[in-house]
Amino acid sequence: MMSTDLRSAMGEFKVHRVRFFDYMPSGIRALAFNQDTERMAVARMDGSVEVFHCSDRFFQEKIIPGREQCGIEGLSWVGERLFSAGLNGGITEYDLTNQKVKYTIDAYGGPIWTITGNQQGTHLAVGCEDGTVKLFEVNEDQIQFERNLDRQKSRIISLSWHPSGSKIAAGMMDMIQVFNVETGHSIHRMLADRGAGTSRSKECVVWSVVYLSDGTIITGDSVGMVKLWDDQTGTLIKSHNVTKCDVLALSVSQNEDSLVAGTSEGIVVQFQFVSMVLEKDDKEWVRTRTFRNHTHDIRAVAEITTAVVSGGMDAQLVVRPLLDKIEVRSAASALRKIHFPHRRLVSCARKSGLMLFQYPGHLELWRLGESEGKGTPGSSLFVKRNPEKLLQLKVKGEDHIRCSAVSPCGGWIVYSTASTLRLYRLHCDNNNISITKISKLPKVLSSANQLCFSSDSSHLFSASAQSSVHIASLSQSGCKFVGTLKPKSGSHQAIHLLAASEDGKWLASANSDHEVHIYNLQTQKAHCTVPVYSSAVTAMGIHPATNCLFMMHADQQMFEYSIEQKQYTDWSRTVQRKGLHRFWVERDTPCLNVMFNPQNPSHVILHDMYMLCIIDQSLPLPDDKTQFYNQLTLKSLTEEQRKSQSHAFKVCKTFKDILCVELMPDQSLVVVERPLEDIATQLPAPIKQKKFAT
């Protein structure tokens, strides 16, 4: 074993390629963009709500897990407050600081199809199944029902406020109504045409409506038309046939010069308000571009400052930059597809070879397989023992799992939903698995934003409200509250990352305000705070030998901070001074794990969705002239030549669609992949489209 490691500097790794984590992302149902904070809120079919930071490489800052049967249909920002409404008839406000539901009130109008707030931030309007448009007043800490607008005969599918806040356009079955908010009466009723031929008998559903400040009302309907209406006369100005299927979503840009429409064929069509004759002022809405990035229904679109964001049944969030609005071409202006959450769904019990997979409603515990013999690089080894599913743990209650962890020794499993935290003791005698729930947990451990075990599995750290971390000691007898770690100052944003040091002395926490606090576990006091960097921390780890905290950020920058000396290390300063290689910075998925190789202290192992990288801190950093992805070149060189060609970043692109990478104590790697093709095959069939020669 030792001899093989000595043979080559980097060496061979045995890799467990795991593809049996059947993670299925949930389809996207609604999008809401907040121009002021540059946050994109995304609601999924499973009821979860996510917040992406648009100017920080679309990092998924916040995840509010969903619950069974919640069926969100609409999302709306009011100022910095986020509201959703759904088919269960309730309106929900979210506590974004603690990443949980703040409250839900019933609108008493049956299922709600749409929710929208006015630009003034004073009112929310919801469209209900019973045909009413209900207005809610947004108060300091609550919302309050104000009144109904004139009740209509059919359900309200879509709503849009006039920017002035005085009028509301409502899309319904076969028609569009324009209401005067003041009086609550309908001003105009515009009839949407049904489709020709056989579809004549089918109702025309006005899926989406947009009210522009110049009085133009734009609708997208199930006939496949985007129609423009005049709210003064209540007449149709123009109609564009976009598709044979449905136009499901519309979104207009902030300055109302561009409109995007998402269809059930998976295409996004852009319209622009341009003058037909040069230098003349009479502008018209003209269909300009078509984007095809989806395979399934697009349920939501949003035009943000420089890009079109779309999401739908295929569960990917696509950020399509509008190149005419981008001044500098950079990594930020590339097409971005977000498939996987920016959180870890897999945790590893490194010492016992167990893996815990986190699904929305259950957990799975697997034991890795074993191999026999040795193989040359590139080959597969004989699998002596197949991996084995030891346990499936179903969540009690309707809430989905927010976070979970398995202890390094494999003896403890913990998970938390929005409402409860459960800790289990796991007994594993050969092939007999038994599990006992630890009852009588300390009261403070009622819910956690993030969970983490100490490396000797003796303590559980639970990130809680106010950016605090509770410590509980674990023993055969049970779980005992030890203390709470609180930051000296700073924000109260929820913690999304925790990292404990190998020697049990330090704990680092990162919250969504980019703050990283380091606590001394022996004194249970805050040790220091890492200088706040402008980009979110996506992964971090404490080096077992040097106790340096290694942090990865959403903008792909990396920092190494010496906990003991409370300052950045020399290597980190060198990196910042020399800058990272262009190719490294341009990667479009965040690093999700930081690992260290105890046998080679200069190595830091990182991974994102597309690659696995070992950073050798003893080697020179690549500059922009060096070949960054040089593994193939190095492979063809002799040992001597390699030395001159090597640089610090060893990128392995053998794996793709990576959910998690973990280094096991025996120097083997576990790579959990979830091939996108496998996800695609499990999606419902898309709308059948006639293709040539099929």
Add this chain to the structure above:
Amino acid sequence: MATLYEGYTLCGVGPVQNSSNIGILGVEQGRDIDYVLVTDSSRSITVYKVSDQKPTGSWSVKQGQIISCPAVFNTQSQEYVVVTDDRVVRVWKEDDVNLEKAFKATVSADVLRVLSATDSEPVVLFCCGAVRFLDSLLASPQQPIEDVLTEDEIIRWSTIVKAEHQLVVLFSTEQRGEHCLYVQRFNPNTLVKHRIETEPGLSAPISFSATCRGSNIHLLYLYLNGSVYESVLPFRSSSTGAEGVQALSCSLCLSLPLGEEKLMSGAAVVLDEAHVAVIGFPHPSAGACKDYLCIWNTHFQTLQASKEMAGRIYSQLWCYSGKLYVPHGKMLSVIPFDCQKSSLAAAMGKLKQTSRSESKSRSFVTSWTCSDVTQTTEIKSRMSTRNNVKSALTVDQLVEHIKTSAVEDVQAEVGEFIRRAPQADLQLAAGRVALELVSRSQTDANFYPQCAFLQLLETRYLCYSVCPELLSLAMVKKDFHLCQIAFQIFSDIPEAVTCACLKAILSTPDLEMETVNLDTDSVIFMKELTQAHSRSDEEGGQLNGFCPPALESDVSDTPSNKLQRDPLSLDMSCPVGLHKGALLNEVLQTAYSDRSLLPHLKDLTVPQVIVFLQYLRFLYFKYSHDAHKQIRALRTPSISQIIDWVCLLLDAHFTVLAVAPEAKRLVFDLHKFVRSQVKLYAELGKIEGSLQVLKNSKQSEDFGMYAIQVIELF
């Protein structure tokens, strides 16, 4: 191809007296080819002039007498011979009116038949198998006749074959289901008995036909199951008959399709070496009706022509001088036929297999460049056929005209004929006309209708085997244009002829060659090829960046410092003129089999070999260097054709090239270049390996749900 022409009735067939199937006893050749002697089964013998369909003489026997064998004409004595009542031989002359008054002699045994061949004494075959010449028999009619056959052996069929002044009598016998063939030869008299052995289960052969070809007798016999077997007997046999019964080896040469009805009889007669006429067997595509006369090609097993025969078929069939005599219903029909020399192409009904797409397109283009006349005339001919079909010449008339008319007239007539004749007829006629034209040209030095030949070639109904002399004629006349067209159109030129042409082309001086009018496309190709050379010389650079480093190291090995030059500035000048090059290209593109070609290639003289090799080298370099650029031409030799010819030439003249000093440089250059190419391809082979690995590594992605792999990072 064979054709059956419109037939006509020669005479009626008398009422059948006996119950047998025989409508008439026989039809025999008369005093010349236009006369036949018909012996009917009643009592009369009639001589007909076939072309006039008129009887010129008729004799009958008295009531109570029976003609027991067909009458024959003894061409030596100009007398007719017939046998009545089995034993009475009667001999009479044309002007004898009454048969009763003619000479008669009674012999001591029953006569089966009198067999007569032209210009030889008739032979009398007795029922017992004995054979006598007529004159020796008549000299002593009562001479004892020995029994050759055993008691219950019956003769079923007999014939006489004559070749090289030698007569052979063949007769087949049946004895208790066993069939034998006897071959009686004269001077010395030998009788050989063969046992006809066929597959078990076959009944008796129902029809025989024998012809003499070369020094062999070809015997064809037909079985009821449709099988036609052929046996070959040597004309002169060394055996004396003492060896006893010999087995007769036979080969199946045709399987006739059978209808649903059970056949009772049928007849087959050999027309020529490849064709056989069959009656009584069903037409393969005309259902169960069996009243068809068919001509089959035994080489290709194809039906060549057929004709429906009205009325009852008697399973009798004779063939004399290009006419078939078929008794059917109540008449005896004469059906003239014509069997063209058969080639596979003709048998398939197509003259040329166009194998490559460019040659297909060529056929279109040539019709634009030089034969748009035929296009318009086709339309014209379609219009004119309605109006004045009568005015068009028949093939026979045309052939007659060719024999005598002046060149201009012949050319005009041939052109007219091609335009007028329907496509189907033209296919048959083209070969005949070409043959006639060639034979006249060969005898008459002033007669050479080049235009007519070209027109015939452009019909594309000619191929080499139809008219083999055409190409050699063109060579003799130095008509290279015709040669070129023939090379393009003929796909079946024998290797010997190809080599002869090659030799002629190489030995013709370039000056003379440049005056020849050639296919423009091929000349343009040559022009492009030579110009491309000078252009790339001006550019002075290698276009595809090909640089074999090995060449430089080779240079140092050579003593000649003349070779201290850029290894790539190979001699790229065309060693022959444009026209010669164009013709050589045509030769390169002909089909050949290398084993047959090799001995003929040895006929080339050393200078010819060197020039040809230089030209091939030129082409090879050219092609290798300008591989990226395609010269637009419809017919170009491919690189593999060029390489094949280089190999053949080197093989054929290996020693000469090794010894001849003037060849040294040439061979050296060629070797150098080939070696560099080999190295290039070896390198490409390595790349291929790497690419293969890359491809495989991409494929091996799928490993299922779990795998433990080893990766290595550097």
